[in-house]
Amino acid sequence: MESLSNRKKVLDQKPMNFWERLYLPAIFQGMAITFKHMFKKKETIFYPEVEREFSENWRGLHSLKRDEQGRERCTACGLCALSCPAEAITMIAAERQKGEENLYREEKYAAVYEINMLRCIFCGLCEEACPKEAIYLDGPIVKSDYLRKDFIYGKDKLVEEPLKS
Amino acid sequence: MELSFIIEKFILITVIFLVSLGIAAYSTLAERKIAGYLQDRVGPNRAGPGGMFQPLADGLKMFMKEEIIPADANRFLFIAGPSLALLTACIGSAVIPWGQDMVIGDRIIPLQVTDINVGILYIFGVVSLGVYGLMIGGWASNNKFSLMGAIRAASQNISYEIPMGLSIIALLLVTNTLSLKEISEMQHGGNWNILYQPLGFLIFMVCSFAETNRTPFDLPECETELVGGYHTEYSGFKMGAFMFAEYLNMFVASAVMSTLYFGGYNYPGMDYVNGLVGPIIGPLIGMAVLFAKVFAFIFFFMWVRWTVPRFRYDQLMNLGWKVLIPLAIANIVITGIWITIYDKL
Amino acid sequence: MSISLFYLIAFLSIFFSVMVIFSKNPIHSVLYLIITFFTFTIHYILLNAQFLAIVNFIVYMGAIMVLFLFLLMLLNLNEDSEPMKSNLLKIAGVIAGMSLLITLVGSLKSLHISDPVILQTQDLGLVKNLGKVLFSEFLLPFEVSSILLLVAMVGAVLLAKKDTKRI
Numbered sequence: 001m002e003s004l005s006n007r008k009k010v011l012d013q014k015p016m017n018f019w020e021r022l023y024l025p026a027i028f029q030g031m032a033i034t035f036k037h038m039f040k041k042k043e044t045i046f047y048p049e050v051e052r053e054f055s056e057n058w059r060g061l062h063s064l065k066r067d068e069q070g071r072e073r074c075t076a077c078g079l080c081a082l083s084c085p086a087e088a089i090t091m092i093a094a095e096r097q098k099g100e101e102n103l104y105r106e107e108k109y110a111a112v113y114e115i116n117m118l119r120c121i122f123c124g125l126c127e128e129a130c131p132k133e134a135i136y137l138d139g140p141i142v143k144s145d146y147l148r149k150d151f152i153y154g155k156d157k158l159v160e161e162p163l164k165s
Numbered sequence: 166m167e168l169s170f171i172i173e174k175f176i177l178i179t180v181i182f183l184v185s186l187g188i189a190a191y192s193t194l195a196e197r198k199i200a201g202y203l204q205d206r207v208g209p210n211r212a213g214p215g216g217m218f219q220p221l222a223d224g225l226k227m228f229m230k231e232e233i234i235p236a237d238a239n240r241f242l243f244i245a246g247p248s249l250a251l252l253t254a255c256i257g258s259a260v261i262p263w264g265q266d267m268v269i270g271d272r273i274i275p276l277q278v279t280d281i282n283v284g285i286l287y288i289f290g291v292v293s294l295g296v297y298g299l300m301i302g303g304w305a306s307n308n309k310f311s312l313m314g315a316i317r318a319a320s321q322n323i324s325y326e327i328p329m330g331l332s333i334i335a336l337l338l339v340t341n342t343l344s345l346k347e348i349s350e351m352q353h354g355g356n357w358n359i360l361y362q363p364l365g366f367l368i369f370m371v372c373s374f375a376e377t378n379r380t381p382f383d384l385p386e387c388e389t390e391l392v393g394g395y396h397t398e399y400s401g402f403k404m405g406a407f408m409f410a411e412y413l414n415m416f417v418a419s420a421v422m423s424t425l426y427f428g429g430y431n432y433p434g435m436d437y438v439n440g441l442v443g444p445i446i447g448p449l450i451g452m453a454v455l456f457a458k459v460f461a462f463i464f465f466f467m468w469v470r471w472t473v474p475r476f477r478y479d480q481l482m483n484l485g486w487k488v489l490i491p492l493a494i495a496n497i498v499i500t501g502i503w504i505t506i507y508d509k510l
Numbered sequence: 511m512s513i514s515l516f517y518l519i520a521f522l523s524i525f526f527s528v529m530v531i532f533s534k535n536p537i538h539s540v541l542y543l544i545i546t547f548f549t550f551t552i553h554y555i556l557l558n559a560q561f562l563a564i565v566n567f568i569v570y571m572g573a574i575m576v577l578f579l580f581l582l583m584l585l586n587l588n589e590d591s592e593p594m595k596s597n598l599l600k601i602a603g604v605i606a607g608m609s610l611l612i613t614l615v616g617s618l619k620s621l622h623i624s625d626p627v628i629l630q631t632q633d634l635g636l637v638k639n640l641g642k643v644l645f646s647e648f649l650l651p652f653e654v655s656s657i658l659l660l661v662a663m664v665g666a667v668l669l670a671k672k673d674t675k676r677i
Contacts, residue, residue: 027473034203034472044207286564293572304583319580343637
């Protein structure tokens with residue numbers, strides 16, 4: 001049949017000659033290659049001590065942001081939880097009391113905010129859904145752990161450090 | 166039998182046993198390190214400085230793991246399999262001469278556990294016995310993959326024993342003795358057997374790769390087809406025993422190859438060095454040289470493992486029966502003719 | 511010491527060969543047979559026949575019994591899959607066993623006590639002496655048996671090869 005693209009190549013498989021059928025030269029060639037690799041620069045990055053550079057749009061551990069005055073930006077609207085395809089986010093909202101204006105920016109805030117890191121797929125949809133620019137996936141790699149309950153990160157792990165004045 | 170003889174042998178056996186166990190343990194680390202280096206990685210380096218205590222950590226892990234015996238397995242044979250594999254791997258080193266006779270005062274201490282006059286055949290027999298551990302273990306697991314692995318191990322070992330034996334026969338034509346001690350002494354002064362038997366060495370080496378179930382001939386345990394082969398059902402310490410037996414076999418095979426073909430404890434300039442350091446340190450240097458050769462062979466085993474892919478089963482059988490056996494027979498004939506002509510001249 | 515060792519090993523070899531017959535599982539029978547061969551190896555060593563011992567070790571334990579085990583592992587020998595033996599076979603078996611027993615008892619008559627361990631010539635079993643004897647005194651039987659082995663090998667190859675003409 002005529003080839004339509006005219007890019008058809010006929011591969012002719014020649015029968016192997018004597019040296020090729022011995023296999024030994026090929027084996028020695030391969031062994032020379034592997035031996036050369038012993039002296040090449042090692043690609044290993046010693047992770048906990050050294051961290052590799054992440055790209056600009058790397059999505060890691062979530063952090064709940066504070067504004068310029070050190071108040072939590074989150075208003076517990078629930079849009080992040082709604083947008084989350086893995087349903088990893090849960091929260092309980094609470095009303096801001098008098099005297100807490102320096103803690104929370106909006107009149108409503110998240111009393112409990114939990115992300116299950118075993119469910120999270122780090123898609124970044126919560127980041128996009130947030131109207132208050134309160135959640136960003138700009139942290140490091142999520143640490144490994146032994147128990148499932150330790151993977152449910154609460155506000156203690158998620159909220160940014162308060163501003164230092 | 167005097168008491169000092171028994172003490173002497175007891176010490177020698179203990180030392181050799183412990184050293185071979187230590188080498189087998191550290192071979193596991195070396196394997197992973199070499200694999201790492203050949204693949205531009207660094208290998209395990211967390212346990213101790215540079216990963217020095219990794220074998221201890223691995224051993225501890227093996228001990229702590231749950232020992233599972235399958236419900237339908239034959240309990241006695243299931244335990245006997247790895248024990249037998251470990252036993253046959255250990256007793257192979259009994260006839261290897263580790264060095265020249267040591268002279269302390271007027272006592273002559275041979276650095277060899279026993280010099281039986283059929284030393285090579287003894288090693289050959291021990292190697293052929295090694296397959297029982299694998300077969301019994303694989304059969305007793307009552308698992309199809311294990312059984313397939315056991316059957317593969319059996320047929321592979323039987324097939325490759327024949328060219329191995331034939332290559333040894335060609336070597337015996339050259340050396341005229343079966344005793345490993347005499348073979349070692351004969352290679353004194355750079356007179357190594359590899360010079361007379363290059364083809365025989367090649368065949369012997371390929372067969373020893375097959376007999377120790379190392380890649381490219383590790384079909385009895387090939388993961389991609391048989392899950393784990395004969396040790397699919399094994400866990401914990403029994404699994405460790407199988408692994409340990411493999412590394413011990415590798416050590417013994419390396420020692421045998423160095424002794425048979427690469428001069429054993431001999432090295433160039435041996436007489437001069439012996440004259441300098443005396444009859445106690447001299448044999449120890451020879452022993453160190455032998456160990457250096459053994460380590461080189463172990464490195465070679467690992468280097469091949471991380472380079473050459475596994476054979477297909479029919480390729481394995483073709484290589485054994487249609488290539489190695491005719492080659493080995495041809496080697497015997499050529500050696501015989503050569504010796505006859507050499508004697509006439 | 512070696513006499514008592516001989517009796518111990520002799521007892522063990524008889525014990526294990528009896529176990530070969532009485533164990534129900536064929537794999538166990540083969541394993542007992544292997545141990546029996548191992549005791550034979552020890553007998554050879556006691557007789558100072560190192561070469562014979564090691565050859566027995568390699569050939570019987572290392573090769574033939576591995577093949578036996580190999581075959582038995584491939585067969586599915588469950589108790590219910592074993593076909594019922596007919597009465598005729600049982601009678602034939604009894605007759606054959608009885609004749610063997612009578613032969614053994616008859617041969618006991620010509621038995622006399624010998625020194626079980628010490629041989630007349632000490633080094634008879636060593637490689638050099640054995641080789642000299644094999645290639646001078648017993649050259650003809652040796653060569654004939656090797657031809658027999660060759661014939662058997664050719665026969666096995668012929669049997670294993672498919673006859674393309676007839677099918």
